Amino acid sequence: MMKYLKLSFICIIILLECFSISMGNVNASSEYSTSDFDNDEMTIGVVGGFIFGDLVKEKLPNANIRYFNTREAAFRALSYGDVDGVVDDDAIIRSVLRTKDDFYMADGYLEECDYAYIFTRNETGEKLSEAFSEYVRSLKSDGTLAALDDKWFGNRTDNKKSDNLPIAAEDSDKTIRLALSDDGSIPFAYMSAGKPVGYDIDIIIGFCKENGYSVSVEMMDFREMQRGVADGTYDLGCGGITVTEERKKDYNFCEPVYSGGVAICARKQGTGVKSSKNVKSAFTKDEVKRNSLKRHFKNAFIDSNRYLLFVRGICVTLIVTLFAVLIGSPMGFLLYKGSKRGNLIIKCICRVILWLVQGVPAVMIIISLYYAFYRNMFLGSVLASIMGFAFAFAEMSCRNIERNAKRIDEGKLAEDYRLEYFDDVHFIKKLFKASGEDVIEDFRDNIITIIKSSAVIGYVSAQDMVKTFDSIRMDSLETVIPLLATTVVYIIIIKIITGLFRTK
Missing domain, CATH: 1.10.3720.10 (MetI-like)
Known part of the structure; x- marks a missing residue:
């Protein structure tokens, strides 16, 4: 029975697919540039708490913005066709492209950016940021930073590992209180096999080994990390942090560890941009609704055997x-x-x-x-x-x-009951006869x-x-x-x- 029921749900999915095809095909298009997204029929997904929302408003004023709590949710919406593109750091988009063949990065940055670590804006934070800056400059001069760039941002997938951070002992007097963003800042800083890894982590490990520091680590969301470093709860924050003039008012930045920019990730199929002027999305509203109906029906009944x-x-x-x-x-x-x-x-x-x-x-x-x-x-x-x-x-x-018993002749019923002729079967017969x-x-x-x-x-x-x-x-x-x-x-x-x- 379960087998036939599951087949029935699959048949409904097929019918929905046929209905969608019969109503009109979605044109696949070639890759296009960032400026093509500046029209009122395009929806851009951005993660809240970063600079991306303000950047889209400034650079793509005609586009619609949809906010997400996490990067995972934003890129999942892109996969489903709920948004036409997702704005993020180019390094993170490149990391996503290694696992998503149907995605690509649009030509041109929304804005070129430098990325660095943030430090508490006090005397201790300033000394620590200067020490980090000197160390980063040495990595640039001897080619180590370029090697790390190739390791974490290149196409290789067999070397994405970091050494263990030197965890601070209780009596350590040279300890850096490190705050890591857990908002999916791959490949800058993220958790893998229960420990922090990434481009930023490798640099911090090298600095600590060279200067005799140990580290106490805490994972948190991006906003909490920013607040913690600003108020001195933590000495250092990392995770693909963009250097901006506004942030310089609240933090000390070290020498930039990466230079890139904010870009748009889009799908190779189904976005259908025809020109940079008066661009039309290949998904009409009706087609989006049909695709959404099919996807939600499939998720609700087929995936993970939820139909059971x-x-x-x-x-x-x-x-x-x-x-x-x-x-x-x-x-x-x-x-x-x-x-x-x-x-x-x-x-x-x-x-x-x-x-x-x-x-x-x-x-x-x-x-x-x-x-x-x-x-x-x-x-x-x-x-x-x-x-x-x-x-x-x-x-x-x-x-x-x-x-319904009120319709029965009460006098006759009482007489039958008095003569003990009344029983349950006799009463039920009279009940059905009356009503x-x-x-x-x-x-x-x-x-x-x-x-x-x-x-x-x-x-x-x-x-x-x-x-x-x-x-x-x-x-x-x-x-x-x-x-x-x-x-x-x-x-x-x-x-x-x-x-x-x-x-x-």
Whole structure:
């Protein structure tokens, strides 16, 4: 069954693809320059917290900007066609191009930039930045920096490793407090196999070895790194940091360790720029919507076998409904019989049960049953759901029987009961004879109500119900008190509404 279901979802994807093709093909285009993006039909993705957003506004004033929290999200959007290009440092784009054959870097920089480390703007930071500057200049003169450039920014993939940073001992008096950006600044500085690696890291390791420093390292996002270095929490920050006049007001910069620029990464296919003037994106709005529909459908149902969660949710819903109906139907009849024909104690018990079930939401009944009886049982959450909705179905069935039973000749029914001719089968026959179609329609409507009510349980009960209940219990320390309080509130609300619409 699962095999056929998965094939069905794949067929839907194929149909969506055929529909997209039939509505019009997307023209692939050749690579184009940065200036081609300056039009109002192009959307540029930028990562927040960097200089990229302001740069796009200045250099490409007609383009639309879409902000992302991480580089990974921005480049993923480019892969999906949600944006036409992503602005980033050219070194990072080159690193991405090694793994993405369908990407390319547009000709020309938005702005040429130098990259360096930032230091705290005080006497200690100034001395440290001067020492770093002297060391970087020595690397440039003896060719070491060029070798590092080839290692980290070249096309080779077999040598992307760094030595271990000299981690500071507790009693070390020459320690650099290093703040690393974890915003995906590959290949400048990033984590690999549990340790910092990258172009910036190699330079720092060499400096520390030559000058006898050790390092204490902390990873954080780019904004936190900037704040930490500015207020003196850290001595040094690195990770592909662009040198700007604005930043020079807050930090000391060392000699630039890399010179490049801010560029645009685009897709080789599907961006469809035809000219630098009045450029039109090859993706029309309708085509983008169709592609987005196909992608989201595929992600939701095919990738990672998520369609199994969909199937499991439906199965749990149907199982809960089936057993709720099978248990609730006779329970509802017994509640009606007990409330009408039982002795005083039975009548009171049945009427209290009906009163409570009518006033308390089904989810509160389920939570109470779960903690009272099913918490330590296998599939306890499902069993609690079945019994909770069984009570709800029983209450609805009892009310429907009571309403339709009014059509039966009370005098004849009482006479039959007095002569002990009355029994359950006799009553049910008279009920169906008096209002058969209405009884069936009410029964059908009750089943539909249970299916809709238990739909959420199909997904919550089987996966997260236990965790949800446990979090409620931990947050409130006691289960009984909040349950009772909530129950009372709902009972009052239900009874007020019932009273307002009561008929004589």
